[in-house]
Amino acid sequence: MVHRDGARLLLEITWPDGTTQRVRLAGARQGDKRQLWIDGRTLTAERVRQRGGGAATEGSLAAAIPAVVSQILVAPGDAVAAGDKLILLESMKMVIPIVAPRAGRVARVLCAVGESVPAGLPLVEMEE
Numbered sequence: 001m002v003h004r005d006g007a008r009l010l011l012e013i014t015w016p017d018g019t020t021q022r023v024r025l026a027g028a029r030q031g032d033k034r035q036l037w038i039d040g041r042t043l044t045a046e047r048v049r050q051r052g053g054g055a056a057t058e059g060s061l062a063a064a065i066p067a068v069v070s071q072i073l074v075a076p077g078d079a080v081a082a083g084d085k086l087i088l089l090e091s092m093k094m095v096i097p098i099v100a101p102r103a104g105r106v107a108r109v110l111c112a113v114g115e116s117v118p119a120g121l122p123l124v125e126m127e128e
Contacts, residue, residue: 067091
C-alpha cells in the first residue's frame with residue numbers, strides 16, 4: 001500500500017510471512033537527473049533513454065517496465081494503423097499493450113511468448 005505522509009510517500013509492504021515493513025520515500029527531479037530518498041539513504045540517477053512510447057531506438061518499440069510477453073498480435077510484414085495493439089505484456093497482474101505509435105509496417109518482432117523482458121528492451125521494429 002502507498003500512503004501520503006505530507007510531501008513524502010509511505011510505502012507499506014506485506015511480506016509472504018505476514019510481516020509488514022514501512023518505508024518512507026521522497027524524491028526530486030531536475031531535467032534528466034533524479035534523486036530518491038529512501039529511509040534516510042539517497043539514490044541519484046540520470047535518465048539514459050528517451051521518454052514516451054517506450055521507444056528504445058528509432059523505429060523500435062520497447063517495454064516500459066519489466067514484464068512477460070503474453071501475446072504477439074502481429075508478424076513481420078503486417079501493416080498496422082496508429083493505435084493498433086502489437087504485443088500484450090503482463091506485469092503485476094496487469095495487461096500492458098504495446099501499441100503502434102503511427103501507421104506503418106512491422107519490420108521485425110524481437111521477442112517470444114513467455115519471454116521475460118526488462119524495461120527498455122526493443123520488442124518490435126517498425127518501418128514507414
